[in-house]
Amino acid sequence: MSVVKEVSKMLLTVKDLTKKFNHKIVVNNINLSINQGDLVAFLGPNGAGKSTTINMLTGIIPPTTGIIKLDGLQPSSTQYHQKIGVVFQNSVLDNELTVKENLLSRQKMYRNSVDKLDDWIDKFALQSILNQKYGVLSGGQKRRVDIVRALIHDPELLFLDEPTTGLDIQTRKLIWKVLSDLRKETKLTIVLTTHYLEEAELADFVYVIDHGQVIAADTVNNLKQNFAQDVLTIYPSDMMKISQILSDYKYQIDGQQVAIFVQQYQAIDLLNKLKPVINSFEYRRGNMDDIFLNLTGKGVE
Template sequence: MAILEAKGLTKTFGPKVAVNGINLTVDRGQFVAFLGPNGAGKSTTIGMLTGLIQPTSGTITVADHTPGQVAYRQQIGVVFQDSVLDRQLTVNENLRLRARMYQHPDTAWFDQLIKQFDLAPILNQTYGTLSGGQRRRTDIARALLNHPQILFLDEPSTGLDIQTRQTIWSALAALRVQTQLTVILTTHYLEETENADFVYVIDRGEIIAADTVVDLKNRYAAHQLTIQTTAADRVKTVANQAGLRANIVANEVHVNIHHPQQAIALLTELTDTITDFEFHPADMNTIFVTLTGKEIR
């Protein structure tokens, strides 16, 4: 069941078209990732979806509400790249002040978020003295205080250590199971999108790919098999005969593999010539570069 829909979403700044006629649908409970190089239109799109930027044209609805309505804002929570909390107040003061902005503060939910994001040890610290990871966990708890249907995360883990990122994603995964929370993410840590239900790739203001992670990998990425060998020409010939693309680099042969079973078959046939090998599964980084190119933006 769709909870968010955008049709013909466009934003121009003078002569510059930042977002050009985007259509998208997000179902309730999904984890959806928006990817794209710098300047691709991701942040502008998220700004329109969260009601912070007025579209030039197009429509947006969340559960039949539009961004200008109070009911729309009540359906969403947003974690911005830059925090909106008061650096002089404690974590507890910041969160309770935000909770009082809603008509029906839920004490049990408040306590659950404190526990879920491991905030109890820092409740009485001023926000300005927190580490980056502590601030980000507080920011996400703040965005969830009103029981939103959709949580927007705009580059939430930039600069955070892997332990903090794992804590955040474990907490969000638990909340998604418990409440059917819909999560919409933009990130440059592409490994965070591996578990997404659906991915939109945006470039030059347009959606250039939209699919599940599995289907994107099948369409745009190949597994990479690197074989160190004493008979590079033979390895390349056997790989080509199997319908696989192979290139010789020094004493290595790099082979694009469509299915892991092909790697097993190739290695088995060439056992007597192989001195070492590495197998790298297709990942979101490969897909991203394939779709958007290698040049720096």
């Protein structure tokens, strides 16, 4: 019996997207292809052009040049905005209204709003703060309300612009648990900008952006394979013998420790060879920070 693999639907396409401010190029000829149901991460340092790109994709600012299409719709279309939800770095809610008043007023803005508000309130644990003014909430509480506000009309595509910056780890875990469940249930597509490398590792596809340009675009696994080697760090008892064993490997010596760059499958065999001449060892998998460092020469700020 043959198995038919489901083909992903292309939801958002971006071609030759460029933005200039006073003749300064902030976003430079970016191309994107985003499939329905995917979590796509834009990874890059401050000033890389991530937020400017999001602002163009959400229709807040027009591009200088380039084409943006969501299911064939352009950002100038009302239907386009019915299909997207946005969580900005800075909230757009009213500090003087309660959480409930803010959410109900936002719900009324959408003609085709699906009444899932009670469900969102429950999932994001907002019951205890519904009658508090938005302005007195903590950062984590505000962010949970912001996400519910963005989901209130059941969008197909959710933009998250650094949604968990500065939040405690418990709030970050709650947010990602709910969003992960939502993706499984509804095939919600998420476009994320982040400084947190562990969040980028959750993505189905990553665009690494620096100086307004996409410098790499691939799955996390492929990026790791191409730009992030695993590191086996050993503490040798005999440095002379170590150098002989490592003649076919790339390694760095730092005092009494040696960092060896290996593929995962090499580590066990190499440790067996090194066992007689080492005191201890540590093993670290390649990660998103390694990828960014290898691509740009600097870490994510």
